[in-house]
Amino acid sequence: MLEISLRHRFPGFALDAAFTAPTPGVTVIFGPSGCGKSTVLAAVAGLLRPAEGRISVGGVTLFDGGAKKFVAPEKRRCGVVFQDSRLFPHLSVESNLRYGLKRAPKDAEGPGFDEVVSLLGIEALLGRRPAALSGGEKQRVALGRALLSRPALLLMDEPLAALDAARKAEVLPYLARLRHRLRIPLLYVTHALDEVDRLADTLVLMQAGRVLAAGPLEALAARTDLPMLAGRQDAGVVLSCRVAAQDEARGLTRLDFPGGSLVVPQAALALGHAVRLRIQARDVAIATSRPEGLSVQNLLPATLAAIEPGGAHDVLLRLAVGDSILLSRVTKDAVGRLGLTPGLPVWALIKAVAFFAEGRDGAG
Amino acid sequence: MLEAATGWLTAEEWEAVRLSLSVALRSVVFGLPPAVLAAWLLARGRFPGRSLLDAAVHLPLVMPPVVVGWLLLVTFGVRGPVGSLLNDWFGLRLVFTTGGAALATAVMSFPLIVRAVRLSLEAVDQGLEDAARTLGAGPFDRFFTITLPLISPGILSGAITAFAAGLGEFGAVITFASNIPGQTQTLPLAIYAATQTPGGEATAAKLAGVSFALAVSGLLLAEMVSRRMQRLLGRERG
The missing domain is CATH 3.40.50.300 (P-loop containing nucleotide triphosphate hydrolases)
Known part of the structure; x- marks a missing residue:
C-alpha cells in the first residue's frame, strides 16, 4: 500500500x-x-x-x-x-x-x-x-x-x-x-x-x-464528471482483456473482458495475453432492438445504467455490460426518439477500439 | 633543450627559475584543498557570514601585495600569533624561507582558484547530485563520485592559472620572505635584483623572457586542458 x-x-x-x-x-x-x-x-x-x-x-x-x-x-x-x-x-x-x-x-x-x-x-x-x-x-x-x-x-x-x-x-x-x-x-x-x-x-x-x-x-x-479526462479527444473507457481465441480463417482475435467479449483484427498475441482496450464514447452507438445486416463486428447486449450530460447537443450514456461499463455519446434528439430511460436493455455497437498489448501475467 | 637552457642561464639564474617553479607548485598543492572547500562553501553554503568569507577570499586580489605580505609577517612572523605557535610546537619558521614564499604565493593566488572552482561548481547540474542521492549515495560519496569529477576542469584550469600567476608573485613574497638567493629569490625577485645591479640589464631581460614564456605556456596549457576535460565529460553536445 x-x-x-x-x-x-x-x-x-x-x-x-x-x-x-x-x-x-x-x-x-x-x-x-x-x-x-x-x-x-x-x-x-x-x-x-x-x-x-x-x-x-x-x-x-x-x-x-x-x-x-x-x-x-x-x-x-x-x-x-x-x-x-x-x-x-x-x-x-x-x-x-x-x-x-x-x-x-x-x-x-x-x-x-x-x-x-x-x-x-x-x-x-x-x-x-x-x-x-x-x-x-x-x-x-x-x-x-x-x-x-x-x-x-x-x-x-x-x-x-x-x-x-x-x-x-x-x-x-x-x-x-x-x-x-x-x-x-x-x-x-x-x-x-x-x-x-x-x-x-x-x-x-x-x-x-x-x-x-x-x-x-x-x-x-468511465466517470463523466471529471472534465480533465475529457482532455483526450472524447470521453471513453478502458477495459482490461485477455486474448481468448485466435480465428486464423477470419483473421480475427477474440478478447474477453469481465462481462463479455470483443473481436479485433487479428493480433499476433498468445492466448491469455493481457490487453488493454480503450473505447471512446463516440465510437459506441446503440440500438433498442438487435440490429441485423451490420458490418460492425462487435455487438453487445447492455443495460442503460444512466444518462449523463455531454455537450450542448449530446449526452453520454452509461452502459452496463456484465461487470464492465461502456460510455456512448448520442445526440439529445436520439434520447427522445428512442425513448431512452435508465434500466432499458439496449444493444451497444462498437465501431472502433484501440488496444495495447501487455505482458503475459496480466494486470495482477 | 634543458642543456641549452642550463648553458644559457647562469647557475644563479637557473636557481631562480627552479625556485619559482617549486614555490608556485607548492603554493598550488597546499592552496588547492582549502580553495575547493571555500569555493564549495561560497557556491552551496547557506550560512551567516557567507558574504564576509566571500570578501576575505577576494581581498588578496584588491589589496596591495605588499600589504598582504605585511599581514602575513605580522601573523606568521616568529613573534606573530600563529608564527610563534608554529615555531614553538613544530619548530617551523616561515619568515625568510622557501615555505614562506610558497605561503605568500598561495594566499595571493587563492582567489584565482576559488573563482575558477566556484564557477564550475555553480555550473554543475544539482539534479545530477539529486539523482546520485536517490541511487543511495551519501554526501561524501556524492562529492567524490559526481561533483568532484564534474568540476575537475575548473579545478585544473584554476590550478594552472594560479601556478602561472604564482611564478610571478612579487610584492607579498619580498615582504614576507625577503629576497634571499637560493631560498626565496624567485624569478621576479631575481629580475628586480638584476635591475638594481649596475650592468644587470642583460640578466633582467633574459629572466623577463623566461618569465614571459612560462606565463604564456601556463595560460595556453590551462585552456587546452580545460577543453580536453570538457570533451571528456561529454559537454560539447550540451
Missing part, C-alpha cells in the same frame, strides 16, 4: 494532496503542468521536505511530519527516472547502470545486470558516454539505472515528456513490459493520457495542488 498525504506551501502555490494506492501496481498521477504532481513525486523521493504530512510505502514510513521523521533520500530506496534522464556525463553507460547497483543493500532482491540490460535492449550502448545517446536511449539507460538500484518503489517523473512521438513509441513498450515483469510498485507522473491508458492500474487526478479523484483506472475512466 502506498499512502501519501502532503501539505506544503510555495510562494503562490499550495499543495494539499492525499491518496492511497494498492501495491504492487502502477499508480499514475495525472494532471496539467503546474498541478503539483512532480512535487508529490519529489516529496516521495525525499528531494523535497514537505511542511506536513505522511508518506509510507508498504508499511515503511518515509516521512512523518508529526513525528518529525524524515528518511534521507539516499536511504529511501526509491529509484527515480527523471524527465531529463540525469545520466552522469563523466561515466560510461555501464558505470551509470552500476552506480546504483553498487550502493544497493546487499540483501536487496531485484533483477540482475544482464537481465535489465537485455530487458531494455541496451547491450550495444554499454561502452558509450551519455552524450552519444539519443533521447530514447538515455531514458532506457536511466530506467535501467533506477531498476538496478534495487528500489522498493520506482518513481517516474514524466519520463517520456521530453521525447518526440517516435522516441516515445520506442520507450513506451519497455515500460509496459516492465509493468508486468517486475513486482516493484511504480508511481508515475504524466500529463499524457495515452500513458495513463497504457500503464495505470490506479489513477490519481490532480489539479491546482489538490487530488480531484483517485481510484482504479477502469472506474475513473
Whole structure:
C-alpha cells in the first residue's frame, strides 16, 4: 500500500494532496503542468521536505511530519527516472547502470545486470558516454539505472515528456513490459493520457495542488464528471482483456473482458495475453432492438445504467455490460426518439477500439 | 633543450627559475584543498557570514601585495600569533624561507582558484547530485563520485592559472620572505635584483623572457586542458 498525504506551501502555490494506492501496481498521477504532481513525486523521493504530512510505502514510513521523521533520500530506496534522464556525463553507460547497483543493500532482491540490460535492449550502448545517446536511449539507460538500484518503489517523473512521438513509441513498450515483469510498485507522473491508458492500474487526478479523484483506472475512466479526462479527444473507457481465441480463417482475435467479449483484427498475441482496450464514447452507438445486416463486428447486449450530460447537443450514456461499463455519446434528439430511460436493455455497437498489448501475467 | 637552457642561464639564474617553479607548485598543492572547500562553501553554503568569507577570499586580489605580505609577517612572523605557535610546537619558521614564499604565493593566488572552482561548481547540474542521492549515495560519496569529477576542469584550469600567476608573485613574497638567493629569490625577485645591479640589464631581460614564456605556456596549457576535460565529460553536445 502506498499512502501519501502532503501539505506544503510555495510562494503562490499550495499543495494539499492525499491518496492511497494498492501495491504492487502502477499508480499514475495525472494532471496539467503546474498541478503539483512532480512535487508529490519529489516529496516521495525525499528531494523535497514537505511542511506536513505522511508518506509510507508498504508499511515503511518515509516521512512523518508529526513525528518529525524524515528518511534521507539516499536511504529511501526509491529509484527515480527523471524527465531529463540525469545520466552522469563523466561515466560510461555501464558505470551509470552500476552506480546504483553498487550502493544497493546487499540483501536487496531485484533483477540482475544482464537481465535489465537485455530487458531494455541496451547491450550495444554499454561502452558509450551519455552524450552519444539519443533521447530514447538515455531514458532506457536511466530506467535501467533506477531498476538496478534495487528500489522498493520506482518513481517516474514524466519520463517520456521530453521525447518526440517516435522516441516515445520506442520507450513506451519497455515500460509496459516492465509493468508486468517486475513486482516493484511504480508511481508515475504524466500529463499524457495515452500513458495513463497504457500503464495505470490506479489513477490519481490532480489539479491546482489538490487530488480531484483517485481510484482504479477502469472506474475513473468511465466517470463523466471529471472534465480533465475529457482532455483526450472524447470521453471513453478502458477495459482490461485477455486474448481468448485466435480465428486464423477470419483473421480475427477474440478478447474477453469481465462481462463479455470483443473481436479485433487479428493480433499476433498468445492466448491469455493481457490487453488493454480503450473505447471512446463516440465510437459506441446503440440500438433498442438487435440490429441485423451490420458490418460492425462487435455487438453487445447492455443495460442503460444512466444518462449523463455531454455537450450542448449530446449526452453520454452509461452502459452496463456484465461487470464492465461502456460510455456512448448520442445526440439529445436520439434520447427522445428512442425513448431512452435508465434500466432499458439496449444493444451497444462498437465501431472502433484501440488496444495495447501487455505482458503475459496480466494486470495482477 | 634543458642543456641549452642550463648553458644559457647562469647557475644563479637557473636557481631562480627552479625556485619559482617549486614555490608556485607548492603554493598550488597546499592552496588547492582549502580553495575547493571555500569555493564549495561560497557556491552551496547557506550560512551567516557567507558574504564576509566571500570578501576575505577576494581581498588578496584588491589589496596591495605588499600589504598582504605585511599581514602575513605580522601573523606568521616568529613573534606573530600563529608564527610563534608554529615555531614553538613544530619548530617551523616561515619568515625568510622557501615555505614562506610558497605561503605568500598561495594566499595571493587563492582567489584565482576559488573563482575558477566556484564557477564550475555553480555550473554543475544539482539534479545530477539529486539523482546520485536517490541511487543511495551519501554526501561524501556524492562529492567524490559526481561533483568532484564534474568540476575537475575548473579545478585544473584554476590550478594552472594560479601556478602561472604564482611564478610571478612579487610584492607579498619580498615582504614576507625577503629576497634571499637560493631560498626565496624567485624569478621576479631575481629580475628586480638584476635591475638594481649596475650592468644587470642583460640578466633582467633574459629572466623577463623566461618569465614571459612560462606565463604564456601556463595560460595556453590551462585552456587546452580545460577543453580536453570538457570533451571528456561529454559537454560539447550540451
